Amino acid sequence: MIRLFRTIGLIEGLTTLALFLVAMPLKYWFDYPHLVPPVGMIHGVAFVVYLLAMVVCLWGTGFTAVQWLRTTVASFFPFGTFLNDPMLARHERAKAAA
Template identity: 40%
Template sequence: MIKFFKILALLEGVSMLLLLFVAMPMKYMFGDPFLVKHVGMAHGVLFVGYMIVATMLKFEESWSWKKYGFISLASIIPFGTFYMERKYFPRTS
């Protein structure tokens, strides 16, 4: 489940960056809301999935409330999921 969560965190982070740095400028600078609608929906679904899996893992892995809070907070900060993944889930060779 951790591997799935890491993939979900990556996708959620990428979708947030696409929304903030591609779709939103397209909407407000060029008047084209098409990407906001679609990227925004994908980001919303990924965010909800991220939070559900994080909550499941909190209980399965016996995370402290502090760790769970940081992991949850990372989902609303740009680049937060990338930092969280490196800090709490380092790669093992």
């Protein structure tokens, strides 16, 4: 289940990049705002799925309160899901080895 959550985190992070590096520059620099609503909607859905998947996929996997907090906070910052992924990968490897 951690692998599924990592994949969802990757998708959430990629939608953030699409919004910040493609849609918003097109809106503000090239006066082309048409991509912001659909990309923003996709990112919003991905964000909600990330939060729901965090509870479903990580519940009962032995995460500490600090790891839960870190994973939650990571969803609120650009690139946070990418920075949190190595910790998730270590936890996934430890669970597989056990």
